[in-house]
Amino acid sequence: MTTTLKDIAKQLKTSVSTVSRALQNHPRISAEKTKKIQDLARELDYQPNSFAINLKKKTSKTLGVIVPELSLHFFSEILSGMDETAHRNGYQLLICQSGEKVEREKEQIQNLYKANVDGILVAVSKETSNFGNFDLLRKKGFPVVLFSRTHPNFPSVHSDDINGGFLATKHLIQQGCKTIAHIAGPWHLYATKDRQNGYLKALETYHLPINQSLIIHSDLEKESNIEAVHQLLNREQNFDAIFCFNDYVAYDIIQVLKEKQIITGKDVLIVGFGNQPISTQMEPKLTSVDQQPYQIGIKSIEMILNSINSKIETSIKQTEILETMLIVRNSTYH
Amino acid sequence: MTTTLKDIAKQLKTSVSTVSRALQNHPRISAEKTKKIQDLARELDYQPNSFAINLKKKTSKTLGVIVPELSLHFFSEILSGMDETAHRNGYQLLICQSGEKVEREKEQIQNLYKANVDGILVAVSKETSNFGNFDLLRKKGFPVVLFSRTHPNFPSVHSDDINGGFLATKHLIQQGCKTIAHIAGPWHLYATKDRQNGYLKALETYHLPINQSLIIHSDLEKESNIEAVHQLLNREQNFDAIFCFNDYVAYDIIQVLKEKQIITGKDVLIVGFGNQPISTQMEPKLTSVDQQPYQIGIKSIEMILNSINSKIETSIKQTEILETMLIVRNSTYH
DNA sequence: TTGTAGGCGTTATCAG
């Protein structure tokens, strides 16, 4: 049996409320009695029942987090930052994954809501195009923060992908490249537009022609990536660089180039995005844009705690955009 | 305001208990009334208050999980399996990390315990040598399952590292290697002993001499790994293969060999352990022992649910050992 | 300074 306030009260022949107060160091309880109570509590290894406290206080000090895929390094890095920050603030994390399925995502939102978490953070699944679920929550004044995979209508934390795309492309231009291709992601991801816009902006800024046939969209699956390079290779016009939507795309691309005896970093320069572990593990090491996932985690928690703690209208649209930076490695540097 | 049973009762001029029963499809409530109540509940978007239910039922349908590092792929893969299985069984996961610190681990155990989770799963931190915290919990009859980083006195789920080491070494022997070095992990990890024992067993089985100077321990940090190869290279006697404690060690080793113009897969064969993404991303691709982390996650949850649901003494020592298998790639195959 | 009483939202027991 776990010990309760009542147990302590009974043993000390006092009342539950006195015990409760003593344990909270309430000033109006005599020092003597307080000590006695606290000692006994320690002795009996008293643990306040969180259910009762939650019920009373209507708060669980728990936040729900939904990620598409727990095992994607980018997300686990974010979670790491979240965990750190949440704990520093006395919160715990109820973490679950959507598996990139809208249905599952919806279900998880329900679960978390039912579990009475104090707020929900989510990186939306690839499939999600309808944000009704989130809107419903917000309508109820329930704190929601989107991170990484976001939507302009919600409080969000994500990296500055536009500038990331710009930096990547600018770097290629400065390395002397004239014909820079871009393998873009699927349209429904916000990041796709942003990275592509950064790419376009750099071309404009440095007065290079924009050629739509140099922009190829991939659904990010391996086959699609390979198909994308082939498309580029089959054009009559040559290219001397590729800015890839992410590091995994870059990896796949480079494998194909290798087969064709095209040397990355010399014949063709490649830049990835995400600065994932793969970028330093592959050969050649990949120049990539860092997104500070750990920081994304920290900022997301801070934002939601902010909206939980301020009784102010939580619907103020808030967006935190984290700086991206280019990490130069051998794939663009000979 | 969120709606409660009382609200519904009031509107329908009935009692709270009737509403409660109707919502649970209790057989002794008239079909008509049940329908009316359920309809209104849906309309008002009634959500049962989990705090109250938990308080009443003394169970939270929540499991606590502690991992050393959320962003290590091996663990996030395990978590993925856990999440899947937990949800299928109606449980949620409170996930946190120890950062490989005993202090932090202890704190997290306390947090989870206070949060009234129904059980705790943990992969112990590297620093942990004293299992007192876990013993305390077990003494109270509190369900604890260790996974991956385990201890023989507790219910555990981990991979068959002995056989993994055996398979890896046997493979090297069958590839014709005669002088096989082993870069082992730090002693306090159980896996270290197991993998090394597997290695020794294979040498014995195939009648190869055991040479202690071929076994070098590393603390798994990069410097330590590099130091380890150097030690091997400086021996008077040559070696033709290295079985590494894990894939990251293998990666570091291979980098050093490359610098020395020693060709992996030809001059020296290398086997890693873990079959992590890095093993297919590096060049050459690494032969490695797969540990089925996703399965570890599944089995761990099943084990703890088992001990939660069976009122039988939870202290039955239980151990689930998952099969390992060798994945052959270019680092041992020319 | 301390105790009593009521309530948080649900469930379960016991009458009716």
Add this chain to the structure above:
DNA sequence: CTGATAACGCCTACAA
């Protein structure tokens, strides 16, 4: 079939 009533463990006016 339905409705009080108590209880889960804790907190907090309000009294004393």
